[in-house]
Amino acid sequence: MNERIENLSLALQHKITQEIKQKGLISFARFMEMALYEPGLGYYSAGLKKFGREGDFVTSPELGSQFARCLARSFAPVLSAYDAPVLLELGAGQGSFCCDVLRALDGMDALPESYWILEVSADLKHVQQQQVEALPPHLSQRVHWLASVPDQSFDGIVFGNEVVDALPVEVFQTTAVGYQRLMLANQAGQLQEQWHDFPDHLAQQLAQKQLELPEGYRSEFVPNLGLWLKGITQHLRAGVVMWVDYGYGAPQFHHPQRNQGTLVCHQRHEANFNPYQSIGLQDITAFVDFTHLAHEMDQLGLDVCGFTTQADFLMSLGLPDLIDEAAPYDVYFHQVSEMKRLVLPTEMGEKFKVLAATRNHKATIPGFDSNRLFDL
Ligand SMILES: C[S@@+](CC[C@H](N)C(=O)[O-])C[C@H]1O[C@@H](n2cnc3c(N)ncnc32)[C@H](O)[C@@H]1O
Numbered sequence: 565m566n567e568r569i570e571n572l573s574l575a576l577q578h579k580i581t582q583e584i585k586q587k588g589l590i591s592f593a594r595f596m597e598m599a600l601y602e603p604g605l606g607y608y609s610a611g612l613k614k615f616g617r618e619g620d621f622v623t624s625p626e627l628g629s630q631f632a633r634c635l636a637r638s639f640a641p642v643l644s645a646y647d648a649p650v651l652l653e654l655g656a657g658q659g660s661f662c663c664d665v666l667r668a669l670d671g672m673d674a675l676p677e678s679y680w681i682l683e684v685s686a687d688l689k690h691v692q693q694q695q696v697e698a699l700p701p702h703l704s705q706r707v708h709w710l711a712s713v714p715d716q717s718f719d720g721i722v723f724g725n726e727v728v729d730a731l732p733v734e735v736f737q738t739t740a741v742g743y744q745r746l747m748l749a750n751q752a753g754q755l756q757e758q759w760h761d762f763p764d765h766l767a768q769q770l771a772q773k774q775l776e777l778p779e780g781y782r783s784e785f786v787p788n789l790g791l792w793l794k795g796i797t798q799h800l801r802a803g804v805v806m807w808v809d810y811g812y813g814a815p816q817f818h819h820p821q822r823n824q825g826t827l828v829c830h831q832r833h834e835a836n837f838n839p840y841q842s843i844g845l846q847d848i849t850a851f852v853d854f855t856h857l858a859h860e861m862d863q864l865g866l867d868v869c870g871f872t873t874q875a876d877f878l879m880s881l882g883l884p885d886l887i888d889e890a891a892p893y894d895v896y897f898h899q900v901s902e903m904k905r906l907v908l909p910t911e912m913g914e915k916f917k918v919l920a921a922t923r924n925h926k927a928t929i930p931g932f933d934s935n936r937l938f939d940l
Contacts, residue, residue: 569612569845576605576844584750589758592746592839593787596732599843601684607844608685608730615658620830620847623726624808624874624912625661628902631725632664634881638931639665639721640674642804645927648677649720649803652710654796655727656681659692666703676720679707682796713795722796722805728857729809731792733784733850734766735825738777743770755840773856775818783818783825784850790860797864802924805866808874810915811852813939818853826851854919855940866921870932871940875913878906880933 580598584590600607613619615626624631643649656662662679669675683689689709696707735746737759744759745766762770766787773785786792797805811817817826829836831846839848858868883906887899907913920929 572605572610572612573842573844576602579605580755580843581750581753584748584755589747589749589760592735592748592784593732595748595755596839596848599839599848600730600732602844603686605844607847609687610844611687612845614847620832622833622905623657624906624916625664625725626658627905628898629660629664629668630883630886630899630902631878631906632661633668633886634878634883634931635661635723636665636668636672636674637881638806638877638929639723640669640672641927641930642721642925643669643676644674645925646719646802650678650680650718651676651720652680652682652714652718652722652796654682654722654724655730656683656692657688657726659695661725662692662707663695663699663703666699666706670703675703676706680710680714681707682710682713714799717799717801719800719802721803722800723807725808727809728786728807728852729811729849730847731786731789733827734762734770734787735782735784735827736762736770737782738779740779743767772859773814773853775814777818778820778823781818781823783822784827785853785856786850789856790863793857793860794864797861797866797923800923804920804922804925804929805861806918806920806929807852807857808877808916808918809852810912811854811917813871813936814853814855815939817851817855852917854917857919858921858940861921866923868919868921868937868940870918870920870929870935871937872918872932872934873914873936874916874918875907875909876934877918877931881931883907 579602580595598606601609603609616622653662662681666679681692683692696704736743743762745762747758747760749756749758769787770785827839827850829839829846829848831842854871862868883903887903889896905911
């Protein structure tokens with residue numbers, strides 16, 4: 565490991581330890597927030613290579629343009645329904661989705677008036693800006709980075725790929741006396757796990773999920789998910805909210821066999837289950853409980869209307885027609901490999917799901933020919 569990277573991790577560990585010293589204990593969610601997003605030091609904020617072959621993981625938009633070109637087919641009729649529509653992307657990563665979807669929408673004559681990006685990582689924002697600058701001006705000039713959640717009314721689409729899985733989670737376990745919350749203490753310079761009671765507001769959020777779990781079951785949830793969604797969607801007057809991510813509906817998420825939760829870390833394309841190693845140098849993530857996400861959107865008056873697998877979604881949007889059979893063999897081979905990664909059940913096809921909700925938007929959203937709302 566190079567010295568600069570090792571120093572970043574040490575500085576972050578020092579900061580976490582200092583915060584624990586000040587407060588006595590911190591929640592796992594706070595630890596995860598610092599490990600991922602602490603300005604200048606966290607995994608997403610310190611300028612490390614995260615995406616792609618030399619990074620730690622690959623996302624659908626980073627495999628190539630097929631994902632964004634399919635999504636454009638779903639977005640086009642929604643955007644075309646409004647005057648001056650906005651496409652708001654949460655957590656735009658390296659900016660590939662933004663660039664590819666704008667090119668595809670341009671080809672369909674369905675460009676949004678504005679493309680807003682809301683990104684928490686200053687480092688990734690810089691990478692996004694570089695990619696967007698390389699677009700033709702009639703596309704790049706539509707892209708704006710928001711400093712905080714939208715504060716003006718808009719019609720259009722709110723979209724995020726692999727953003728919800730990157731939100732910090734509270735870890736809990738069931739005991740004979742109710743749920744307990746994972747907290748971290750500092751024991752002779754080492755992080756030590758302890759179980760404590762939840763404060764009332766979080767206990768209520770957990771109780772609302774109405775889970776029936778056996779004693780000893782460990783899992784996680786995104787705290788204040790409703791508030792987060794409210795901030796993003798409260799000024800959406802009409803349109804669609806869509807999330808793509810790995811996860812399950814509650815029956816699968818809280819399956820008896822998943823009794824150690826879904827938290828996982830990624831470093832150099834290998835998964836591990838130890839969030840306390842390589843702090844700031846590895847991704848920490850949890851699968852999405854889509855029932856929780858759908859419930860919170862419903863509470864905000866959004867009409868949850870579509871839930872399906874990434875494979876079914878992309879196939880119903882005609883993914884195979886993006887393969888150019890007349891292309892030279894190496895190009896054709898690359899295209900087929902990309903399509904397989906996106907849709908095979910052993911790759912991203914089944915593990916990833918698409919959840920959509922509407923507000924004041926009556927037309928159906930392309931891509932949900934097979935709808936599995938009953939799995940929520
Ligand atoms: C796993 S990456 C996915 C990036 C990109 N969407 C893709 O598919 O390649 C998660 C992204 O979400 C961003 N992010 C995490 N929490 C966020 C939040 N609360 N608001 C906006 N962006 C967030 C991260 O900085 C990062 O850009």
